Amino acid sequence: MKIYGGRAGYNSVSFTGDKYQALSRLKDRKITTETRLKKGDKKITIIFSKVPFVRSFSMVFELIIENWRRFLFAAIVSLLIELIFIGKSNFHLLYTIPINTLEMLFFFLVIAGLVIKISPIGKYHAAEHMIANAYESNQNLTLERVKKQPRTHRDCGTNLAVSIFICFFILSMVFGDGVWVFLVSWSIGYELWKTEPKVIWSSVLMIGKVVQYILFTAKPEDKHLKVAIEAMTRLQEKELANEN
Template sequence: MEIYGGRAGYNSVRFTGEKYQAISRFKKGEITTETRVKKRDKKIFIALSKIPFVRSFSMLVELIIENWKPFSLVFTLFLMEFLLFRNANSYTIPINTFVMLACYLILAGLIIKITPIGKYHAAEHMAASAYEKDSNLTLGKVKKQPRTHKDCGTNLVISIFICYSILFMIFGDPFWVYLISWSVGYELWKNEPKIIWDTVLVIGKAAQYALFTSKPKEKHLVVAIEAITKLEEKELASH
């Protein structure tokens, strides 16, 4: 079975396969797992996903539709930054957009790290890495895996942020810099050009380890194992 994606929640781990999704939750000392048919992408998004540089914005729209609550918070933060700092008077400490974005990234990472999300995020990575090496999962095998992963979405964020940093130093922060940073960063993530991506991956894994994951306990690992196991059962039964 091929794993197409994973996600950690406050008390859960979700894995996506070819046809199904499985999400396992730990609540009141028990693990419950729900499997469901994976939502099919709309034809317009499928078509746009084949167009380089355009597909990054198609993915963004899909993410916003699927995760509108977190994105509403991000939008609020950017709006605050625009109102408070771009229109700041002489009595306000000047803080440029680059510093604000870096602070948001670090703050988001710290919040994830100190909450159960960080532990489940690490467990997700470790279970996926173990499964890629040997589909016969055991707790012992999963414990031996690193809590970083080459396919983590953090690497996409770092890729975009690096592009933004370079363009910001040259051009400042006009709106088109955000668009180009997102588009080019996404293409780097999608195509993984050897030398450039190796560098991004080093920074991305460091960010995963330091900010976006924390050492999981056995219960977190068991939840991740359960999600993969149930997904595999459903995927194999469908063939």
Template sequence: MKIYGGRAGFNSVSFTGDRYHSVARFKGGEITTEVDQRKENLKITKILSKIPFIRSFSILLDMVIEYWKRFLFMTIALFLIRFIIGGKSNFDLSHPIPINGLVILCSILVIVGLIIKLTPIGKYHAAEHMVDSTYEKGLDLTLEHVKRQSRVHKDCGTNLVMSVFISYFILFILYGHGLWVFLVSWSIGYEIWKKEPKLIWSLVLIIGKAAQYLLFTSKPEKQHLLVAIEALTKLEEKELANKTN
């Protein structure tokens, strides 16, 4: 079975396989697992995903479609804030605030990292990595084997973020901040992450793994590992049962 991705939540771990997607949650002292059929990508995202330097935006499109309620809520919230502030003062959010884009990006990464690090998400994120590594090595998914694995992973999405960040840093030094700089950085960073050019990718991995360890994961406890093990075990059972039918 090939694992196409994993994700950690506040009290959950999920994995995606060839045809199914599993989610294991820890609630009320018990682990519950759901396995659903994997959702097919839209035709437009499938087309975009095949075009170099454009395919990076298919991920953003998928995220907007999958989490459209959250994006809608954020848009409405920002509109209301602008309306309320605009109605009571001369402050206009339509005028750009001269803040260094690099500082903003660094601040966002650190704040998000600390939130993940200091909440159960960091432990579930580490557990997801450790279980994935155990499976990739062909070992049985037991606590003993999982505990021996590193909590950083070469395929973690953090490496994509660091690839984009390095691209943005270089372009920022050359051209300054701007929306186009971020968009181009996202496109270049994604291509580096996708193709993994030897010299550049070695640097990305060093920075990415350091970021994973320091900011985006924390040492998991037994319950976090068991949730991740359950998520992958149930996914494998469903995938194998589908192949034999």
């Protein structure tokens, strides 16, 4: 069985296979698991995924389509805040500190990482990686063996974020700060993440794993590992039971 993705939540871990997705939750000291058919890619995603340097934006479009209500709400709130506070007074009660996009991205990455690390998500994220590493090596998911696995993974989305950040850092040093520089960095960073060129990607992966370890994961307890083991086990059972 090939694993196409994993995700950690506040009290859950999910894995996605060829046809199904399994999500296990811990609630009231009990683990419950839900398995369902994997959602098919939307037409716009399929079309964009075939075009290099453009396909990086397909997942953005898909997120917007699936969560359009949230994006609309955020846009309305931002607009209202701007209308209320801009030009309301001639007095400057707050001092604004100039900050460029590179600094803002770094700040966001660190804050997001710290929030994840100190919350249960960080432990479930580590458990997700450790179970995936154990399964991909020999599919033996005993608790003792899983505990020996690293809590970083080469396919983690953190590596994509690091790849984009590195590209933006380099390009901004040459071309300066700008929206187009960020969009180009996003596209190039995604292609590096997708194709994994040996010489370049080995360096990006090394940085990405350090960031995963320090910011986006925390040492899991047995209960976190058991939830992830349950999700992977149920996914494997479902996939094998429905093989053609």
